[in-house]
Amino acid sequence: MKVDTSSAGDAGVRAGAGESAVAAAVAAGEAVLSRRFGSAITLVHPEDLEGSGPATVVRARVVSSSFALPRTLVVKHYPDPPVPGRGDRFAQEAVSYQLFTALAPDERMCPELLAHDGRDRVLVIEDLGRAPTLQDKLAARDSRAAERALLSWARSLGRLHASTASREADFNALLRRLGGPGRIEESDLAAQAAEVPPMLAGLLGVSVPEAVLERVATAVSQARSAAFRAFSPVELSPDNNLVTGSGVRFLDFERGRVRTALVDAAYLRLPFAFCSDALALPAGMSEAMIAAWRAEVVSVWPSFADDAELAELLTVSELLLVWQITRVTLPRLDLRRHAAPVSREAALVTWWRNLAKHAGYARHTDVAEHATRVAAALGARLGPHADLAFYPAFR
The missing domain is CATH 3.30.200.20 (Phosphorylase Kinase; domain 1)
Structure with missing residues (x-):
């Protein structure tokens, strides 16, 4: 992938x-x-x-x-x-x-x-051998095997976070020894986020309410926060994970760094969203993956045991993730033709619809209403078949 x-x-x-x-x-x-x-x-x-x-x-x-x-x-x-x-x-x-x-x-x-x-x-x-990747499981026709692999991936991600939650100083010290910077700086998320409102207005005719802009600012602050920091592979692609007898193992750390684990956790709601050929998962799968991830990290971050607090934090991270995807993806889309179910157009519609649903659950009414308007504007241009197809394992 x-x-x-x-x-x-x-x-x-x-x-x-x-x-x-x-x-x-x-x-x-x-x-x-x-x-x-x-x-x-x-x-x-x-x-x-x-x-x-x-x-x-x-x-x-x-x-x-x-x-x-x-x-x-x-x-x-x-x-x-x-x-x-x-x-x-x-x-x-x-x-x-x-x-x-x-x-x-x-x-x-x-x-x-x-x-x-x-x-x-x-x-x-x-060498971990020729074990199948997570992508292989999603592309096959065995839904139970794909489910098990996804839950194993979520558990492995949680164990990765839990085992590195206090290791940022170690990571930075090792980086300095190899001649790197003492700390990998965050990208300018605020500047990147500021590019999205004029994009939505110009391409879709949807304005962004001030309340939503404030939520985005909160999301940027949360992404930069010192709370819940742990190691992240960053490139969370199914091709970069081997499904072994001991669980899923991560392979590619070329962008590895320490950041808030909530950024990675948001990918459990929008799995592999930055992959160019990302597809959809069936209802309930993301929730099961979040539960598997939480079971591994709750001993390190006990506040995640509170359903409402975790939903709040994840929705804020999901908002920023959808914002970033939109910034990269929207200008490249062909909004003059109907979207195929396996297209990036359909993916973007789906991510905004999911954000609307999750924001509604978390009682972020302003975000839910805005996400619904964006999804509707995309759907109006992309046609009635702008629903993202499932991975082959779940068809």
Whole structure:
């Protein structure tokens, strides 16, 4: 599944490496492993895993050695230097894996980091094998298997949050050691949010009431808050999660950082919304996922045991998430033609309708009424079939 990163300022995308890139990754992996273990280690039979980010990702077999290395492992090589003024994807991923590798295995939620090197910009991580991804489960025709995978994903996300809720200082210290900033700064959410009202007015003829603008300002403040902070993979795409016998495991930390966990929790209401081919889940699935996530984090954040308080916090985060999706998506849509059920047009209508429903439950009447107007304006332009289709597993 592809993630819409057009506004993220990536240094580049390496979708499918050539032979020279694979060879460079293998050489970098051998070098860092040899330094780590003090003896030459050879990697053979490399397989290009075709990462969608700036890294070359290779699975390789380890030639027999005296070290307790697994038979196969995964090398992630970032051949390009960081772009000044932009985040360093290598540093963020290396630090993320370091953070989790320091935890007990049952708290790790990701492959183990075996070796890394800032000079060669390479990581060597545990190979979790050829387990299906969460996307594979959603694309198959087994609804029960897809349900179990989604609930496992939500539980793993909660355990990830709970195990890192007090580790921000550790993350920042590790980042500094790799030459990164002492803290990854928030994007200018207020400036981004300010772009949406004129967009809604100009493209849809819907004005934003002052009360809703105040709710958005609250959402921005909540996203920047020091409360409920924990590690986040940020790119919550089903392709980045392996469904293993020990639960769902996260794979991609190129944008990993510490932020309020409520941002991630909002994705349980609008699953994978920033993915370009996101589809819908059946009624009740999101609520079940939130319950699974809450069961893992409530011991760390006891206030989440209060249904009303959690609904309030999640609705505020959901509002900002829909706002951000609209900012990125709306200008690109073709509002002159009817939407297909698997289109981004249908997705945007669905996210606004969901926001209206959830805001109504939380008694945010102003947001519910505004979201209803936006959804109606989109529906009027996109036709009667602007309902987002379910993932194949739920059809």
